[in-house]
Amino acid sequence: MASSDYSISWNASSVDEEEGHTLTWYIIVGIIYGSIILVTIVGNLLVILAFKRDRRINTKIANWYIVNLSVADLTVGLISLTINLIWLFDPEGWPFGEIPCKIYLFIDYVVTNVPVVTIIFISLDRYWLLTKKLEYPKYATKTKATVFIIFMWTFCITFFGVLTFAWIPITGFQEEIEYDWNCELEATYNFECQLFMIALFFFVPLLTIACFNFVVYRNIRERSKGFVQSKPVALATKKPAASTSNANAKPNDTDGSNTGLGKGTSDISLISLSVQNNIAKGTAVKTAKPADNKQKEFNRHRKAAITLAVLVGVFVVCLLPFYIASLLGTLCEECVGDLAWEITSNLFWCNSTINPFLYAAMNLYFRQNFVKFLGLDKCIFKKRTEPVTSFTDG
Numbered sequence: 001m002a003s004s005d006y007s008i009s010w011n012a013s014s015v016d017e018e019e020g021h022t023l024t025w026y027i028i029v030g031i032i033y034g035s036i037i038l039v040t041i042v043g044n045l046l047v048i049l050a051f052k053r054d055r056r057i058n059t060k061i062a063n064w065y066i067v068n069l070s071v072a073d074l075t076v077g078l079i080s081l082t083i084n085l086i087w088l089f090d091p092e093g094w095p096f097g098e099i100p101c102k103i104y105l106f107i108d109y110v111v112t113n114v115p116v117v118t119i120i121f122i123s124l125d126r127y128w129l130l131t132k133k134l135e136y137p138k139y140a141t142k143t144k145a146t147v148f149i150i151f152m153w154t155f156c157i158t159f160f161g162v163l164t165f166a167w168i169p170i171t172g173f174q175e176e177i178e179y180d181w182n183c184e185l186e187a188t189y190n191f192e193c194q195l196f197m198i199a200l201f202f203f204v205p206l207l208t209i210a211c212f213n214f215v216v217y218r219n220i221r222e223r224s225k226g227f228v229q230s231k232p233v234a235l236a237t238k239k240p241a242a243s244t245s246n247a248n249a250k251p252n253d254t255d256g257s258n259t260g261l262g263k264g265t266s267d268i269s270l271i272s273l274s275v276q277n278n279i280a281k282g283t284a285v286k287t288a289k290p291a292d293n294k295q296k297e298f299n300r301h302r303k304a305a306i307t308l309a310v311l312v313g314v315f316v317v318c319l320l321p322f323y324i325a326s327l328l329g330t331l332c333e334e335c336v337g338d339l340a341w342e343i344t345s346n347l348f349w350c351n352s353t354i355n356p357f358l359y360a361a362m363n364l365y366f367r368q369n370f371v372k373f374l375g376l377d378k379c380i381f382k383k384r385t386e387p388v389t390s391f392t393d394g
Contacts (some may be wrong), residue, residue, distance in 0.1 A: 026089065033085050036346075036353055040077030043356030044070040050369035057365050061140040062125045066359060068149050069118045073352035075111040079104070081349050088342075093181030101183035102164050109160040109185075110153075112348065113201050115355075117152045119315060120205050123212035130219045163187045163197075194330045198323045209312055311358055318351035 047070040050057055057063050083104055087094055094101060128139045167187045168174050175189040187193045322344040329336045359366045371377045 021091075029088070030085075033081070033088070036350065037077055037081045037085065040081060040349075040353040041074060043353065044074035044077065046370050046373055047356050047359055047366065048074070049373060050366050054365055054369055057369070061142065061145050062122060062129075064142070064145040064149065065118050065122045065125065068152070069115050069122075069355060072111045072114040072118070073355055075107070076349055076352040080108045080111065081346075084345070084349075087183070094179065094183040096183075098179035101179055105183065105185050106160055106164040109164070110156045112352075113156050113160070114152050115352070116201050116205050116315075116319075117156065119312065120208050120212075121148050121152075122311070123209045123216075126216055127212045130216055163193075188326065188330065191330045194326060198327060202319060202323050206312075206316065213309065213312065310362070311355070314354055314358065315351060318347050318354070322348040 048067055051063060051067040051070075052058065058067075096104075125140055129136050132139055162170070164185060164187075167185075171190075173186070173190055175184075175186045177184050177186065187197075325336045325340055325344045329341070356370075360370050361367070368377075
């Protein structure tokens with residue numbers, strides 16, 4: 001939703017300011033903005049390629065939502081950021097006219113809001129994994145994931161298609177927009193519509209995600225209570241003192257109760273002790289193994305919750321300023337300046353730049369594929385074989 005309708009509110013004074021930009025300004029802005037675009041495109045392409053090539057990734061249902069997120073983020077880099085850079089460099093404002101403007105806004109609104117809905121389903125998947133346990137495979141299936149993904153795109157395409165192309169015929173509300181130099185969405189001039197959009201695509205998703213994550217956090221906290229790392233049984237590592245003395249006793253040694261069967265008794269004791277030790281060791285191993293598995297499972301879920309919390313935290317930091325500016329801009333056109341629009345819009349878009357780095361930081365399999373695709377596996381990083389512990393495990 002970080003569309004360019006608010007990224008630059010062009011007027012006569014802003015045109016004059018743009019004409020005053022120096023060559024140095026264009027070079028610096030071009031390098032910085034171009035780098036952001038390149039990183040966004042390459043980062044999300046790596047996510048998609050890793051999903052396509054690595055069965056360890058594409059067999060996890062949660063990763064289907066991740067790749068869906070990356071498809072939308074990739075489109076942000078290819079279209080939203082790229083066209084905004086062209087617009088930013090044109091001193092006369094929007095250079096393409098009305099129809100390209102509406103198509104651009106439609107695409108931009110769709111691809112920036114599909115990730116919002118996707119994060120809801122990522123949180124739902126994590127919620128199912130922790131609460132359904134053995135029944136989780138019944139809930140997390142490829143068929144359901146496909147249906148959910150189709151629903152996301154269909155819902156966003158329908159909603160923003162109506163707002164972009166049918167707003168005036170349906171509502172009769174019309175705002176004069178000079179498409180020769182400006183590109184904005186008529187619906188955003190309506191306060192009620194703007195408020196509804198912010199509630200639907202920010203506050204409702206945020207509340208839903210918070211509820212899911214609260215349940216996940218509470219579940220993990222309950223699992224952590226009373227969890228004690230199991231230790232081997234003492235019998236497995238220590239021999240009884242009496243048995244040791246018997247083992248070291250000579251055949252002729254007597255304690256007043258020797259009946260001449262000392263050696264035989266000693267041998268039998270050794271054999272019996274050996275059997276007991278083996279049984280005890282086996283019991284200790286069997287006792288420790290489930291505990292180790294529980295420890296690993298707990299660590300995996302805990303790290304998954306942290307990862308999801310980081311993803312949601314970045315989502316809030318990147319999106320909230322834009323929505324606040326959008327609401328203020330509807331109430332008071334002069335309250336939000338051109339620079340504020342540009343900063344908040346690009347911060348919104350940069351969420352698509354950051355997401356691939358979150359996957360690489362938190363998921364070993366994604367990280368291994370990124371390193372391999374970039375040709376860094378032999379010169380910088382050493383391959384690791386420990387199991388994945390990210391929220392994409394399922």
